[in-house]
Amino acid sequence: xxxxxxxxxxxxxxxxxxxxxxxxxxxxxxxxxxxxxxxxxxxxxxxxxxxxxxxxxxxxxxxxxxxxxxxxxxxxxxxxxxxxxxxxxxxxxxxxxxxxxxxxxxxxxxxxxxxxxxxxxxxxxxxxxxxxxxxxxxxxxxxxxxxxxxxxxxxxxxxxxxxxxxxxxxxxxxxxxxxxxxxxxxxxxxxxxxxxxxxxxxxxxxxxxxxxxxxxxxxxxxxxxxxxxxxxxxxxxxxxxxxxxxxxxxxxxxxxxxxxxxxxxxxxxxxxxxxxxxxxxxxxxxxxxxxxxxxxxxxxxxxxxxxxxxxxxxxxxxxxxxxxxxxxxxxxxxxxxxxxxxxxxxxxxxxxxxxxxxxxxxxxxxxxxxxxxxxxxxxxxxxxxxxxxxxxxxxxxxxxxxxxxxxxxxxxxxxxxxxxxxxx
Amino acid sequence: xxxxxxxxxxxxxxxxxxxxxxxxxxxxxxxxxxxxxxxxxxxxxxxxxxxxxxxxxxxxxxxxxxxxxxxxxxxxxxxxxxxxxxxxxxxxxxxxxxxxxxxxxxxxxxxxxxxxxxxxxxxxxxxxxxxxxxxxxxxxxxxxxxxxxxxxxxxxxxxxxxxxxxxxxxxxxxxxxxxxxxxxxxxxxxxxxxxxxxxxxxxxxxxxxxxxxxxxxxxxxxxxxxxxxxxxxxxxxxxxxxxxxxxxxxxxxxxxxxxxxxxxxxxxxxxxxxxxxxxxxxxxxxxxxxxxxxxxxxxxxxxxxxxxxxxxxxxxxxxxxxxxxxxxxxxxxxxxxxxxxxxxxxxxxxxxxxxxxxxxxxxxxxxxxxxxxxxxxxxxxxxxxxxxxxxxxxxxxxxxxxxxxxxxxxxxxxxxxxxxxxxxxxxxxxxxxxxxxxxxxxxxxxxxxx
Numbered sequence: 033x034x035x036x037x038x039x040x041x042x043x044x045x046x047x048x049x050x051x052x053x054x055x056x057x058x059x060x061x062x063x064x065x066x067x068x069x070x071x072x073x074x075x076x077x078x079x080x081x082x083x084x085x086x087x088x089x090x091x092x093x094x095x096x097x098x099x100x101x102x103x104x105x106x107x108x109x110x111x112x113x114x115x116x117x118x119x120x121x122x123x124x125x126x127x128x129x130x131x132x133x134x135x136x137x138x139x140x141x142x143x144x145x146x147x148x149x150x151x152x153x154x155x156x157x158x159x160x161x162x163x164x165x166x167x168x169x170x171x172x173x174x175x176x177x178x179x180x181x182x183x184x185x186x187x188x189x190x191x192x193x194x195x196x197x198x199x200x201x202x203x204x205x206x207x208x209x210x211x212x213x214x215x216x217x218x219x220x221x222x223x224x225x226x227x228x229x230x231x232x233x234x235x236x237x238x239x240x241x242x243x244x245x246x247x248x249x250x251x252x253x254x255x256x257x258x259x260x261x262x263x264x265x266x267x268x269x270x271x272x273x274x275x276x277x278x279x280x281x282x283x284x285x286x287x288x289x290x291x292x293x294x295x296x297x298x299x300x301x302x303x304x305x306x307x308x309x310x311x312x313x314x315x316x317x318x319x320x321x322x323x324x325x326x327x328x329x330x331x332x333x334x335x336x337x338x339x340x341x342x343x344x345x346x347x348x349x350x351x352x353x354x355x356x357x358x359x360x361x362x363x364x365x366x367x368x369x370x371x372x373x374x375x376x377x378x379x380x381x382x383x384x385x386x387x388x389x390x391x392x393x394x395x396x397x398x399x400x401x402x403x404x405x406x407x408x409x410x411x412x413x414x415x416x417x418x419x420x421x422x423x424x425x426x427x428x429x430x431x432x433x434x435x436x437x438x439x440x441x442x443x444x445x446x447x448x449x450x451x452x453x454x455x456x
Numbered sequence: 457x458x459x460x461x462x463x464x465x466x467x468x469x470x471x472x473x474x475x476x477x478x479x480x481x482x483x484x485x486x487x488x489x490x491x492x493x494x495x496x497x498x499x500x501x502x503x504x505x506x507x508x509x510x511x512x513x514x515x516x517x518x519x520x521x522x523x524x525x526x527x528x529x530x531x532x533x534x535x536x537x538x539x540x541x542x543x544x545x546x547x548x549x550x551x552x553x554x555x556x557x558x559x560x561x562x563x564x565x566x567x568x569x570x571x572x573x574x575x576x577x578x579x580x581x582x583x584x585x586x587x588x589x590x591x592x593x594x595x596x597x598x599x600x601x602x603x604x605x606x607x608x609x610x611x612x613x614x615x616x617x618x619x620x621x622x623x624x625x626x627x628x629x630x631x632x633x634x635x636x637x638x639x640x641x642x643x644x645x646x647x648x649x650x651x652x653x654x655x656x657x658x659x660x661x662x663x664x665x666x667x668x669x670x671x672x673x674x675x676x677x678x679x680x681x682x683x684x685x686x687x688x689x690x691x692x693x694x695x696x697x698x699x700x701x702x703x704x705x706x707x708x709x710x711x712x713x714x715x716x717x718x719x720x721x722x723x724x725x726x727x728x729x730x731x732x733x734x735x736x737x738x739x740x741x742x743x744x745x746x747x748x749x750x751x752x753x754x755x756x757x758x759x760x761x762x763x764x765x766x767x768x769x770x771x772x773x774x775x776x777x778x779x780x781x782x783x784x785x786x787x788x789x790x791x792x793x794x795x796x797x798x799x800x801x802x803x804x805x806x807x808x809x810x811x812x813x814x815x816x817x818x819x820x821x822x823x824x825x826x827x828x829x830x831x832x833x834x835x836x837x838x839x840x841x842x843x844x845x846x847x848x849x850x851x852x853x854x855x856x857x858x859x860x861x862x863x864x865x866x867x868x869x870x871x872x873x874x875x876x877x878x879x880x881x882x883x884x885x886x887x888x889x890x891x892x893x894x895x896x897x898x899x900x901x902x903x904x905x906x
Contacts, residue, residue, distance in 0.1 A: 041790055041792075044790075045790070065795070065829060066795075067792065067793070068790035068791060068792055068793075068794065069790060069791040069792075069793075069794025069795050069825075069827065069828070070790065070826070070828070070829055071787075071788045071789050071790050071825070072788075072825065072826045072829065073756075073786055073787050073788050073823075073824040073825055073826065074824050074825075074826055075767065076766065076767065076889070076891070076892060077763075077764075077874075077878065077881050077889050077890065077891035077892055078762070078763045078764075078878050078879075078881040078882045078890075078891070079756065079758055079762045079763070079765065079767070079782075079784065079824050080469070080471075080615075080762050080763070080784065080822040080823070080824065080882065081822075081825070081826050081827050081828075081881075081882060081884075081887065082802070082803055082804050082805055082827065082882055082883045082884075082885075083799045083802035083803060083804040083810045083812070083827050084799075084804050084805075084806050084808050084810055084827070084828070084885050085795060085826075085827055085828020085829065085831075085885050085886075085887065086828060086829075086831045086834055086835070086885050086886060087795035087796070087828065088795050088796060088808050088809070088810075088828070088885070089806070089808060089834075089835055089885050091795065091796045091808070091809075092806075092808040092809065167829060167830075167831070169831055169832070170831070171834070208832075209832065210831070210832060210834060211831065211832030211833055211834045211886070212832060303807060304806055304807040304808045304809075305805070305806040305807055305808075306806060306808055306835075308836075308837055369834060369835050369836040369837070370834055372836075374836040374837075374850065374851075375836075375848065375851075376837060376840060379837070419851075423848055423851055423867070426846070426847070426848060426867070426868075427866040427867065429846070430687075430689070430866065430868060431866075433687060433689055434689040434690055434691075437604075437689050437692065
């Protein structure tokens with residue numbers, strides 16, 4: 033058995049040398065390194081290296097997304113059948129949720145989104161790698177999984193394909209590829225969809241499978257999100273319980289409904305030291321603070337029940353975390369190391385404002401009561417500025433140290449004084 | 457008086473193959489070599505011709521940019537070859553050693569009463585000046601500079617590096633002489649650091665401020681200690697000397713002779729019986745490498761420790777500054793699904809299906825595989841966990857890569873040497889060559905500003 037594997041390994045090794053320097057080398061290498069960790073050795077510097085590479089890092093994020101994906105596949109069916117037949121009066125996880133029928137809807141609706149996202153995105157990545165002659169980088173492994181999870185389930189596949197091409201090219205490759213981009217590529221794709229095809233991205237019909245087709249007919253089904261409901265200020269008692277919201281048995285973008293599983297994914301990412309706990313924690317704090325401010329405004333009686341903001345403003349501050357895409361955004365999007373703040377202190381500010389602005393946009397944006405993706409994109413743009421000020425703080429400290437330096441070399445004292453004069 | 461330095465950030469890399477504390481005498485080498493790459497930034501100007509007979513301690517060449525800086529031969533014999541590379545650049549000098557060694561004898565210097573200039577001239581003439589390095593730029597110290605302090609790190613945290621407490625035993629007299637002499641060279645202090653819970657021969661030196669250091673690697677790196685005790689500002693210079701070089705300096709001061717003898721740790725998982733050897737600077741590594749036995753034939757010999765050393769052939773020569781030689785397996789093989797399956801036999805700073813965090817005391821047998829390919833910087837916050845200096849490592853690396861001199865200066869490039877980035881390089885998931893980036897940055901800064 034081992035002989036056979038050796039031959040395969042060797043054959044690929046020979047092919048690698050055959051492709052070296054040729055145009056298709058990046059494409060071959062991408063497939064080769066997918067199967068086998070490369071035989072590269074160190075040359076200088078540290079002769080030994082830690083076990084993890086970028087592939088492993090990205091893979092860890094994907095693993096943290098798998099439970100969310102599986103849940104979303106069941107939830108796709110659950111929301112669909114519940115909208116048609118009515119919600120079960122006594123909910124049973126095994127009988128009502130984890131059923132083959134529900135999962136089948138997931139297979140026919142969610143899986144194609146995943147396939148199109150990866151297929152189109154990776155083709156674009158491969159083309160750019162071949163044109164530019166660099167290796168296929170791993171950034172899209174995570175983006176490709178995030179994209180299907182943050183779109184409405186009824187998003188037409190061709191729209192997704194167009195958006196993915198736009199997002200990968202404009203959101204990433206024009207900046208130089210993985211590691212150089214300013215905006216989160218997955219959110220760029222989402223933003224493109226939102227602005228190019230707004231009717232497919234908001235409203236009350238796109239969140240549940242078949243709601244669009246049945247709209248207007250006698251068997252129309254409703255499937256608005258909780259945020260949509262609150263934004264319309266309907267006032268009547270909401271039909272979803274807190275536990276529905278927390279465990280995710282609600283309509284919404286494909287993968288963002290189950291706060292519980294997102295929380296588990298977040299804890300896994302923090303435990304594995306892949307994602308920044310600073311960003312997650314500060315974003316949660318930021319959203320709670322904004323929620324509290326709005327609750328305070330309502331409690332103080334500054335706006336009445338007739339106000340169009342009343343529904344969302346009076347929504348309990350902590351419940352913002354368990355509806356909509358806030359939790360998903362905080363755990364999987366805000367923590368993107370490339371587009372987020374890169375300094376530890378900067379991460380606190382970056383996260384806080386993401387949470388703060390998400391809830392603010394939620395309340396004040398009448399067209400689309402979901403703010404997290406806009407808040408993250410906005411903070412993506414500000415992240416370098418935040419880092420700049422944090423780094424300047426360090427530089428200032430160094431300059432101050434220079435000013436206070438007591439023992440100056442005798443012959444360089446004059447020089448140092450000049451420097452001092454420059455920096456003051 | 458002693459002050460404590462406690463380092464929290466860092467990572468101890470525990471490897472199989474630490475040298476056992478027994479010392480053998482290495483077989484005498486026929487040919488000794490001086491590798492010019494050991495002297496970064498030095499343009500050599502030869503003082504002797506090929507074929508000349510030279511004595512131990514006799515100058516071979518000087519630095520063209522600083523003519524007083526002499527480099528001496530570790531042994532007596534015949535200069536058999538001047539190995540040259542492109543554009544006749546000298547790569548190394550080979551000396552065929554005499555059976556009976558003879559050395560140059562200098563007049564003795566009374567260190568206690570000598571002036572700064574006398575000490576300086578004595579060390580320059582005696583060939584011990586190259587042992588004194590300076591920051592900024594991590595090069596051999598400029599004899600005309602006036603360092604604000606001199607640092608000696610006697611605390612070893614690098615993986616598999618020679619245990620200084622062991623190799624310095626019985627050398628207290630030499631160390632004291634060297635410290636007294638160095639004290640004359642700076643208006644500031646001589647800072648010596650020792651392990652907090654260790655019994656170091658350096659602990660009782662007079663004329664130095666002793667610091668007790670604790671914490672994981674890189675607590676033992678002199679750069680970490682400088683950053684904690686007396687960080688370098690723009691326009692300032694700090695000198696550093698390693699303890700094993702202090703011994704040679706001390707011996708020159710006490711006996712008037714340059715004695716290139718050194719106790720070297722031979723370590724690494726490819727060595728069957730890792731231990732210490734008494735040998736000389738420039739010796740062929742094979743004179744003691746095979747004596748301890750090696751595993752297989754696919755191994756790498758490293759002149760120095762695994763994090764900062766240089767790759768060497770088994771028949772290469774011991775570096776001018778090294779007291780450690782490491783041999784570890786080459787990792788030039790593919791690993792099926794190596795990027796996603798659980799990893800139990802390698803060290804990692806994350807817990808991404810890697811399990812070294814579960815066994816913090818386990819010793820690993822790492823090879824030279826990079827465990828991944830070179831990528832752009834993606835992950836953040838990783839370096840900061842193992843980088844205790846008050847510097848932003850990633851931002852500084854990026855400033856060096858884009859050659860932004862202002863940023864390099866402001867972010868603290870004056871304070872660092874490439875070795876300070878050895879751990880960030882180790883944990884880097886993008887497999888960037890940090891030490892090389894910093895070295896190039898320092899060279900550029902030196903050329904443009906220094």
